[in-house]
Amino acid sequence: MPLARYALYTQNIDIYVAPTWDCGDTWQATMQHVAREGGYWVIDCATALEASDIPTDIPYFDKLFPNKDEWINPGDVVIYKPFGGICAGPMRREKGFLTAEINVEEARASRRKFDASGHYACPDVFSLSVDRQMKPPVAFFD
Structure with missing residues (x-):
């Protein structure tokens, strides 16, 4: 999403947090x-998740996660x-x-x-141009 990032760059942010x-x-x-492009700190906080973190009472748990030691996401x-x-x-x-x-001075x-x-x-x-007005997530037109 380069245009969204560019909109952030113009605000001279120093720290970018990417929960993902x-x-x-x-x-x-x-x-x-x-x-590198934005010249700011990037904190990438991904989700580390193992099969053993999933409740075993969900439907089809054994079929979905036959290996209980499996990393679903390594983080x-x-x-x-x-x-x-x-x-x-x-x-x-x-x-x-x-x-x-x-x-933060390093970013600047x-x-x-x-x-x-x-x-x-x-x-x-x-x-x-960035329009900051609230808008509905969907607009229907006839």
């Missing part, structure tokens, strides 16, 4: 790219520095709290190298 179900190398590469919680380096993690196939001390300094919504945005050529 996504995991794996491809997703981590995406989060690393977002940290891959990670914290990326502004401009894309790993600060902490990833936590793969483990449960717990990933912590790190971060300095990284945007001096590459500012996706500043000097690099070419506002003389491109523009993005």
